[in-house]
Each structure stands twice: as structure tokens, then as C-alpha cells.
Amino acid sequence: MSRVAVLQGGQSLERQVSLRSGARVIDALHRLGHDVVPVDAGQDLVVRLRDAAPDVAFIALHGRDGEDGTVQELLELIGIPYTGSGISACIQSFDKVLAKHRLVDAGIPTPDFFAFTEAAFKGLGAAQALPEIEQRLDFPIVIKPAGQGSALGIRFADNAGAVPAALLAAFSYDSKVLLERFVQGPDLAISVLDGVALPVVEAVPVGERYDFEARYNIGQTEFVCPAQLPDGVTERAQELAVRVWEVLGLRGMARIDVMLSEETGELFVLEANAIPGLTDTSLLPQAAEAAGIDYDALIQRLLDLAA
Ligand SMILES: Nc1ncnc2c1ncn2[C@@H]1O[C@H](COP(=O)(O)OP(=O)(O)O)[C@@H](O)[C@H]1O
Ligand SMILES: [Mg+2]
Incomplete structure (x- = not known):
């Protein structure tokens, strides 16, 4: 038995998801017989951690x-x-x-992109370079804040007229944004546990619409695990996820978000999530379940891997 501080909540925009992840983690830790100290990560975080003196902290926080x-x-x-x-x-x-940039340097495919800070727009006239960017990336262009999760601040600009408003929206989340080439095809999520890729999850839209709204509105997306993919795609996606894990030096768990291009069959890495959701409906627990690791076993495993 260990004394475990569960860090949850916090002040990020993903606070609500974190509280749900935390609640599930706490239930599992109780079932596993641990002594649990829930900690909402706020101004008294350091003091509370010192007082609680846990053997280990379980970080169930998402976002900033x-x-x-x-x-x-x-x-x-x-x-x-x-x-x-x-x-x-x-x-x-x-x-x-x-x-x-780390992925590009390592030869791992990720959609083409350009990134600028708000300061570059205000002080260096970066907006004057938008026509070149638009030509290089083609429409629709995906515009997103550099540091955010849960699809917050992401916009798809269908034409040049839509770019400025999309940039403004992204800048309301972060002082750095990226403009990225759009990949048409299904969203795949590959969770990695201690360096080993779990079964792939595919986000499948319900109904005919296959767009961003459909993917993120509850009830309009179904998550299929293991994903039913063309020959060899699952293996390629899993290998890719493990390479990302190694390049970024991830530890314990992670979820790598990938797009499968319908047109060419290529895989493109969008991002790596160091602390993926751990709620009832989250993708890492689903993938672990498909690999025969139930939720409690997953939580115990993560505790054992804590460094
Ligand atoms: N380049 C892209 N092409 C097509 N869809 C994208 C692209 N970038 C993001 N998306 C869509 O937006 C979702 C969220 O993007 P992602 O980069 O994973 O950010 P986050 O999950 O942190 O909000 C993706 O799962 C995908 O559905
Ligand atoms: Mg993502």
C-alpha cells in the first residue's frame, strides 16, 4: 500500500476533464487499497504536497x-x-x-506547417507572408494554438478570407499559433504504455458528415478499438507512435494523435499527449482494456512506473 496524492482540477481550460479523470483514478486507487489524498492543484499546491508527504503523486491534470x-x-x-x-x-x-520540429528532425511525418508568435504579427508584419503560406499549405488550412488540448481554439480556414479570424481565435489561447496542412482522413489515436503501443482507436463519425464538428460533438463520433484499418496500417501506426515516444522521451503513458490520409494512405503525426484523458470514455483506458489491461491494473501499472 502506498500513500498517493492525486493531483487533479487545476486552473487550465481542461479543468473539468481533469476532475473526471481524477475521480476515476481515486476510485481505482481505493479499490487497489492505497491511501489516497486528493489535491486540487491551486495556489496551495506546494504546501499541501509537503503536508501530505505522499510516497507518490498521480498526476491527473490536463493542459497547462x-x-x-x-x-x-x-x-x-x-x-x-x-x-x-x-x-x-x-x-x-x-x-x-x-x-x-523534433519530429521533422527525426524524419517522422507530420503535416507541413508554419508557426508564428503574436509578436511576429504585431512587430514584424508576419501577416504580409500569409499569401505565401496559403499557397504552400493549400486550403483548407488548419489553424491552432501551439499549446492547448481538447480541440480548443482549432479552426479550419476554407479560404484566405477566413484566415485572419482563425488566427485571432487561436491567439486568444496562446501567444504562438501554427498553420498546418489539412489531412483528409480518419483520426487515429495510439496510446503507448511503458514504450509499448496499445491497440489503435479510430474516431468514426456517426452519420454522413465527416468533419470537425462531427468528430467533437458527443454522440456524433464513435470510437472503435481495435480500429478496422486496411492491411498493415495498424502496425505502421503503432511503430510510428513508439518512435514518437522515443524521440520525445516520453515515460509511463502517452497518447499519440495521428491522421491517416485517405488519398495516399500515409500517416501523419499531429501531436503527443503526455497526460491523456483517464475518464470512463477516454481513449487510453479503452485501448488498455482492448489489450486485456483493465482500468485498475492500468492505474497500478502507472504507479509502479512512477519515477
Ligand atoms: N492537420 C490536420 N488535418 C485534419 N484534421 C486536423 C488537423 N489538425 C487537427 N485536426 C483535427 O483536430 C483534432 C485536434 O487536433 P490536435 O492537433 O490533436 O490538437 P488537440 O487534440 O490538442 O486539440 C484532431 O484530432 C483532428 O480531428
Ligand atoms: Mg489531439
Whole structure:
């Protein structure tokens, strides 16, 4: 039995998802017989951690602070082992621009992109370069904040007229945004547990519409695991996910989001999530289940892997 502090909530835009992940993790830890201290990650985080003096911290936070290396930095300072990836892997995964550069350098396919800060638009006239970017990427162009999750701030610009508003929307989430080439095809999620890829999850839209709204509106997307994919795609996707895991130096668990191009059959990595959702309907628990690892076993495994 261990004394486990479950870090949840926090102040990021993904607070609600984190509270749901945390609640499930806490239930599992109780069933596993651990002594659980729930901690909502707020201003008193450091004090509460020192008081609780847990053997290990289970980080069930998503988004800023929890997933970007900040909380990991604090835990290392205080000397508490924690679940999931270390500081450097969290920083590199949370910043989609940084992650994509690391992937490109390692020869891992990711959609073409350009990235700019708000300062470059305000102080360097980056907007004047938009026509070249639009020509290089083709429409629709995907515009998203560098550091955000749960599809927050993502827009699809169908033409040049739609780009400025999409950029503005993305800048309301982060001071750095990326403009990315659109990949037409299904969304695949490959969860990795301790360096081993789990069965692939495919997001399949219900009904005829196959667009962004359909994918993110509850009830309009079905998640199929294991995904029913053309020959060899599952293996390629899993290999790709493990390479991403290695390049970014991830640890414990991660979920790699990939697009399968309908046109060419190529796979493109969108991003790596260092702390994927752990709710009832989340994809990592689903993938683990399909691999014969039930939720409680998954949580115990993550605790055992805490460094
Ligand atoms: N380049 C792209 N082409 C097509 N769809 C995309 C692209 N980028 C993102 N999307 C869609 O938006 C979703 C969220 O994008 P992602 O980059 O994974 O950010 P996050 O999950 O952090 O919000 C993807 O799962 C996919 O459905
Ligand atoms: Mg994603």
C-alpha cells in the first residue's frame, strides 16, 4: 500500500476533464487499497504536497501546468516521485510547434506547417507572408494554438478570407499559433504504455458528415478499438507512435494523435499527449482494456512506473 496524492482540477481550460479523470483514478486507487489524498492543484499546491508527504503523486491534470512540465518541476523540487513523463518530455509534447520540429528532425511525418508568435504579427508584419503560406499549405488550412488540448481554439480556414479570424481565435489561447496542412482522413489515436503501443482507436463519425464538428460533438463520433484499418496500417501506426515516444522521451503513458490520409494512405503525426484523458470514455483506458489491461491494473501499472 502506498500513500498517493492525486493531483487533479487545476486552473487550465481542461479543468473539468481533469476532475473526471481524477475521480476515476481515486476510485481505482481505493479499490487497489492505497491511501489516497486528493489535491486540487491551486495556489496551495506546494504546501499541501509537503503536508501530505505522499510516497507518490498521480498526476491527473490536463493542459497547462499539469501537462507542460510545470507541476513536474515542482514535484522534483519537493522530491516526490510522480506518474507519467518527466519535465523535458512534457515541455516538448505540450508545445505542438516544438514537438513538430523534433519530429521533422527525426524524419517522422507530420503535416507541413508554419508557426508564428503574436509578436511576429504585431512587430514584424508576419501577416504580409500569409499569401505565401496559403499557397504552400493549400486550403483548407488548419489553424491552432501551439499549446492547448481538447480541440480548443482549432479552426479550419476554407479560404484566405477566413484566415485572419482563425488566427485571432487561436491567439486568444496562446501567444504562438501554427498553420498546418489539412489531412483528409480518419483520426487515429495510439496510446503507448511503458514504450509499448496499445491497440489503435479510430474516431468514426456517426452519420454522413465527416468533419470537425462531427468528430467533437458527443454522440456524433464513435470510437472503435481495435480500429478496422486496411492491411498493415495498424502496425505502421503503432511503430510510428513508439518512435514518437522515443524521440520525445516520453515515460509511463502517452497518447499519440495521428491522421491517416485517405488519398495516399500515409500517416501523419499531429501531436503527443503526455497526460491523456483517464475518464470512463477516454481513449487510453479503452485501448488498455482492448489489450486485456483493465482500468485498475492500468492505474497500478502507472504507479509502479512512477519515477
Ligand atoms: N492537420 C490536420 N488535418 C485534419 N484534421 C486536423 C488537423 N489538425 C487537427 N485536426 C483535427 O483536430 C483534432 C485536434 O487536433 P490536435 O492537433 O490533436 O490538437 P488537440 O487534440 O490538442 O486539440 C484532431 O484530432 C483532428 O480531428
Ligand atoms: Mg489531439
